[in-house]
Amino acid sequence: MLQTPKQITRALDRVLHKVKQPARYTGGELNSIVKDWANPAIRGKIALAFPDIYELGGSNLGLMVLYDLINKRTDLLAERVYCPWPDFEALMRRDSIPLYSLETRHRLLDFDVIGFSLPYEQLYTNVLTMLDLASIPLRAANRTPEHPLVIAGGSGCYNPEPMSAFFDAMVIGEGEEIIFEVVAVYAAWKREYGIRETGYGVEDGPYPVSRIPFPNRKTLLERLVKIPGVYVPAFYDVSYAADGTIAAITPNHPMAPPEVLKRVVTVMPPPVTKFIVPFIDVVHNRASIEIMRGCTRGCRFCQAGMIFRPVRERPVDEVVQAVDAMIEACGFEEVSFLSLSSSDYTHVEELVRRVTDKHGTQKLSIGLPSLRIESFSVDLMDLLEKGRRRSGFTFAPEAATDRLRDVINKPIASEDLLRTAEEVYKRGWTTIKMYFMIGHPTQTLEDVQAIADLSKQVLAVGKRVLGKKANVRIGVSTLVPKPHTPFQWVPMEEESVIRAQIELLQQELRGPGIHFTWNNPQETLVEAFLTRGDRRISDVIERAWQLGAKLEGWGEYFNFPAWQQAFADFGLDMDWYARRARPTAEVLPWEHISAGLKKQFLVDEYVHTYQGGVVDDCREHCFSCGILGYFKEQRRATADEAWCCPPLGRDKARQPVDITPIPLYFNDDMAPDKVGQFDYRVPQRRAGTVSKRVQS
Amino acid sequence: MSTTATDYDLDPADTSATEQPRQRIRLIYEKGELVKFISHQDEFRLWERTLRRANLPLLYKQGFNPQPFMQFASPLGVGITGLREPVDITLSPPVPLAEVERLIREKLPPGIHLQTIEEVPLKTPALYSLLIGADYTILLYAEPGELASSRITQRIEEFLAQSEIVRERERKGEKYTYNLRPLVFVLRYAGYDSASEEHRIFLRVQQREGATGRPDEVVAALGFDDFARTLRRDSLYRSDQPADVATFAAYPVISQAEIQPTKSSRRKPKWGYKRQPPKEQAAVASGRSISERAGDEFV
Numbered sequence: 001m002l003q004t005p006k007q008i009t010r011a012l013d014r015v016l017h018k019v020k021q022p023a024r025y026t027g028g029e030l031n032s033i034v035k036d037w038a039n040p041a042i043r044g045k046i047a048l049a050f051p052d053i054y055e056l057g058g059s060n061l062g063l064m065v066l067y068d069l070i071n072k073r074t075d076l077l078a079e080r081v082y083c084p085w086p087d088f089e090a091l092m093r094r095d096s097i098p099l100y101s102l103e104t105r106h107r108l109l110d111f112d113v114i115g116f117s118l119p120y121e122q123l124y125t126n127v128l129t130m131l132d133l134a135s136i137p138l139r140a141a142n143r144t145p146e147h148p149l150v151i152a153g154g155s156g157c158y159n160p161e162p163m164s165a166f167f168d169a170m171v172i173g174e175g176e177e178i179i180f181e182v183v184a185v186y187a188a189w190k191r192e193y194g195i196r197e198t199g200y201g202v203e204d205g206p207y208p209v210s211r212i213p214f215p216n217r218k219t220l221l222e223r224l225v226k227i228p229g230v231y232v233p234a235f236y237d238v239s240y241a242a243d244g245t246i247a248a249i250t251p252n253h254p255m256a257p258p259e260v261l262k263r264v265v266t267v268m269p270p271p272v273t274k275f276i277v278p279f280i281d282v283v284h285n286r287a288s289i290e291i292m293r294g295c296t297r298g299c300r301f302c303q304a305g306m307i308f309r310p311v312r313e314r315p316v317d318e319v320v321q322a323v324d325a326m327i328e329a330c331g332f333e334e335v336s337f338l339s340l341s342s343s344d345y346t347h348v349e350e351l352v353r354r355v356t357d358k359h360g361t362q363k364l365s366i367g368l369p370s371l372r373i374e375s376f377s378v379d380l381m382d383l384l385e386k387g388r389r390r391s392g393f394t395f396a397p398e399a400a401t402d403r404l405r406d407v408i409n410k411p412i413a414s415e416d417l418l419r420t421a422e423e424v425y426k427r428g429w430t431t432i433k434m435y436f437m438i439g440h441p442t443q444t445l446e447d448v449q450a451i452a453d454l455s456k457q458v459l460a461v462g463k464r465v466l467g468k469k470a471n472v473r474i475g476v477s478t479l480v481p482k483p484h485t486p487f488q489w490v491p492m493e494e495e496s497v498i499r500a501q502i503e504l505l506q507q508e509l510r511g512p513g514i515h516f517t518w519n520n521p522q523e524t525l526v527e528a529f530l531t532r533g534d535r536r537i538s539d540v541i542e543r544a545w546q547l548g549a550k551l552e553g554w555g556e557y558f559n560f561p562a563w564q565q566a567f568a569d570f571g572l573d574m575d576w577y578a579r580r581a582r583p584t585a586e587v588l589p590w591e592h593i594s595a596g597l598k599k600q601f602l603v604d605e606y607v608h609t610y611q612g613g614v615v616d617d618c619r620e621h622c623f624s625c626g627i628l629g630y631f632k633e634q635r636r637a638t639a640d641e642a643w644c645c646p647p648l649g650r651d652k653a654r655q656p657v658d659i660t661p662i663p664l665y666f667n668d669d670m671a672p673d674k675v676g677q678f679d680y681r682v683p684q685r686r687a688g689t690v691s692k693r694v695q696s
Numbered sequence: 697m698s699t700t701a702t703d704y705d706l707d708p709a710d711t712s713a714t715e716q717p718r719q720r721i722r723l724i725y726e727k728g729e730l731v732k733f734i735s736h737q738d739e740f741r742l743w744e745r746t747l748r749r750a751n752l753p754l755l756y757k758q759g760f761n762p763q764p765f766m767q768f769a770s771p772l773g774v775g776i777t778g779l780r781e782p783v784d785i786t787l788s789p790p791v792p793l794a795e796v797e798r799l800i801r802e803k804l805p806p807g808i809h810l811q812t813i814e815e816v817p818l819k820t821p822a823l824y825s826l827l828i829g830a831d832y833t834i835l836l837y838a839e840p841g842e843l844a845s846s847r848i849t850q851r852i853e854e855f856l857a858q859s860e861i862v863r864e865r866e867r868k869g870e871k872y873t874y875n876l877r878p879l880v881f882v883l884r885y886a887g888y889d890s891a892s893e894e895h896r897i898f899l900r901v902q903q904r905e906g907a908t909g910r911p912d913e914v915v916a917a918l919g920f921d922d923f924a925r926t927l928r929r930d931s932l933y934r935s936d937q938p939a940d941v942a943t944f945a946a947y948p949v950i951s952q953a954e955i956q957p958t959k960s961s962r963r964k965p966k967w968g969y970k971r972q973p974p975k976e977q978a979a980v981a982s983g984r985s986i987s988e989r990a991g992d993e994f995v
Binding site for chain 2: 013014015016017021022023026028029030277279280281285327328329330331332333363
């Protein structure tokens with residue numbers, strides 16, 4: 001294996017012209033930060049690894065935030081590494097090129113800490129590809145103190161068990177503060193034991209190793225586990241019952257907590273403005289600014305809405321200034337304001353107005369995804385029109401009948417959708433994209449038919465207003481019940497039912513002006529057992545990877561037979577993991593990880609699913625989901641407006657508070673005998689849109 | 697996205713409502729080794745972003761998807777660098793040239809270097825229409841002894857001895873063949889540099905619309921595609937520069953008809969041609985750009 005950056009560069013020069021998109025592997029982008037490895041002030045070298053190709057990782061905001069934060073420190077450096085595309089991977093193996101960082105082309109082995117981001121499940125096998133290319137033992141148990149610390153973070157860590165065999169530690173929750181705590185612990189441990197003083201100077205050649213006999217990695221893990229929010233898989237034992245479910249998850253080390261609570265940053269740090277500007281075209285080739293974290297709507301299927309609580313909004317001035325700074329530092333033609341529900345950002349109208357007023361002439365395009373239909377402001381559409389082309393808007397109704405909307409707790413009125421669609425088409429935008437989900441609990445073919453009907457109704461509106469130019473893009477995905485949501489006990493729908501529903505939609509949604517896409521049921525199944533699996537899935541993942549599974553997110557490499565074989569080799573059943581309905585008493589594989597939600601809250605919402613009970617937006621009415629209980633001190637330490645949870649303390653009641661989620665109303669068909677707070681349908685936001693309308 | 701298709705002359709219907717004065721500036725820059733692997737589209741976007749960072753008032757065309765008034769002479773592709781590449785931009789309102797130069801130098805990304813900057817009259821013909829030829833240096837990377845100089849000179853001799861070298865290319869999904877040989881005016885081995893371990897080959901070709909000699913084609917025709925290389929455009933020759941015209945007076949002007957006698961004969965589909973039913977997502981997804989595929993998933 002080649003060792004030094006110089007050797008690696010020479011090897012790269014000889015092969016890069018043979019691969020697709022060689023600029024993925026060369027680095028050197030504007031705002032990428034290259035620090036001097038020979039500088040003795042550098043105490044920690046961190047590799048931020050995104051387990052997919054450059055085009056998908058290049059705009060990932062989470063990675064950028066950590067890169068920015070770490071590199072701001074003079075005693076640390078952070079560099080990026082992405083997964084190679086198979087053509088380059090083959091050449092790397094052939095020419096003994098180890099996986100290297102983009103900035104300085106150091107091997108991953110030369111870093112102290114490797115932090116993997118796990119935003120979604122389809123990337124899991126790529127982690128193994130990268131570890132293998134880096135010559136790091138796949139299993140954490142096989143690593144020695146010579147190997148870097150391999151940690152993971154991101155939403156995939158909320159069920160860490162499937163990947164638990166491969167990581168020394170996994171970070172639950174937000175990483176902005178905890179990353180420094182982890183690095184500090186590592187650096188102290190390294191100093192104390194004199195470990196891993198190997199490395200490379202400016203040019204070539206190792207400088208002398210100085211180490212005293214060292215203990216195993218357990219001493220490091222013992223220090224890491226003391227950091228709140230760090231989960232060390234090795235310190236927990238899982239025992240199974242006769243039927244295969246989990247009997248118990250118990251710590252086997254006195255310092256390991258029985259439950260690992262996620263980390264929450266009390267106030268979001270200032271946004272990144274010096275984004276790395278990719279040379280090549282990447283997915284979301286734009287600057288992203290997070291305007292709000294968390295969501296108060298409580299849609300029952302949505303993991304992000306559950307795990308990113310509490311809601312914290314960024315001050316408008318901070319965002320506007322960030323846009324200015326971003327343009328000067330990066331020059332992107334599009335900036336996107338990210339949140340889980342942008343219409344719920346209090347000052348969304350002011351934000352868009354101010355940014356377009358200032359930068360509209362430079363043809364700055366504003367992206368505002370995640371808009372709700374009900375509180376969608378028509379004025380907002382007019383403001384977004386300035387700047388560059390956008391072909392249309394995206395909405396996510398997810399269900400097409402009122403009954404099913406009550407089930408998932410995402411109530412919208414179809415008339416609102418049609419009215420909004422009309423406003424969009426009237427302004428000349430030709431495309432409306434809508435996302436629906438199939439496989440919801442209690443979903444019938446009638447509900448699916450309603451998807452087709454609603455889509456055609458929207459198209460009819462468009463044709464009436466715009467004629468032939470109007471079109472509709474329908475994206476239908478299959479519900480995968482996710483951990484830490486009220487749906488975590490719901491069975492995933494049978495494949496035959498899914499296929500029947502897709503076939504129905506294929507027949508209905510055809511013709512000019514309709515573009516229909518759906519998910520491959522096998523890909524969905526893989527996502528399902530990866531997200532709901534337990535520790536035994538680690539073995540399956542490794543086996544499937546050995547059999548050639550990789551890049552599950554890319555249709556052309558999706559290898560279902562490898563997964564089938566892997567499951568067979570371990571005597572496990574895919575459907576048992578993915579499709580089994582779980583009783584609420586069962587010990588779930590993520591039982592020991594807490595997103596800050598009380599189990600009773602999730603159970604209540606799970607019960608409401610089958611009663612069609614619609615629950616308030618929790619800005620209107622707090623249901624004590626658990627966040628305030630777990631994060632009391634942090635809440636008290638912040639200003640009242642900093643969180644959208646009620647402030648704690650006497651004389652501070654902002655909205656009504658209950659200890660259980662009491663529905664506004666129940667669906668007539670599903671629970672005719674039950675009455676909620678109201679006995680008729682009311683909107684979730686009764687005070688109107690939260691967005692403060694700008695006084696003109 | 698294509699910049700060569702539009703006529704640079706300002707269409708009266710296209711002027712912005714404010715009728716502000718305009719300024720046309722010609723930048724000569726280097727695309728260096730660091731950004732060797734970026735495509736022309738990437739380069740276009742790179743310049744647009746540089747000017748936006750510099751807060752220079754780049755003029756945009758009207759329309760649904762406004763494109764900037766920025767025109768290159770001839771695209772440099774992936775694997776091709778350029779020493780003195782021209783690009784014309786239009787600013788409105790005008791900005792003092794020294795200020796433009798300062799700001800651009802400050803905001804250029806790594807890999808691109810500004811050589812010179814000058815103001816040119818608004819009505820100057822488009823750069824792409826003025827081209828007549830180009831010089832390249834082909835740098836083949838090889839360790840000492842890996843590729844004998846004699847083999848290179850021999851292959852060059854064989855290349856030049858032929859009157860017809862037929863190559864196949866694809867354009868907009870259609871394959872076509874053309875004769876590369878007449879487009880190559882000079883092809884000469886220029887020695888091996890052992891410090892940087894590269895063989896140098898000098899190439900001079902015609903560069904005109906419909907009849908352009910491409911350096912990657914020449915390398916492939918010579919049979920050296922397996923070697924790592926940089927194709928470096930050293931100069932572009934223009935019909936409005938007397939010195940350039942003089943240099944190229946020695947060579948004939950090759951027309952498109954001469955190198956491509958039979959155009960491909962695939963007919964366009966008739967009006968009312970039925971669309972195929974939507975295929976499985978994987979098949980449809982291939983062949984589309986990353987952003988297009990992502991566009992299906994996200995806003």
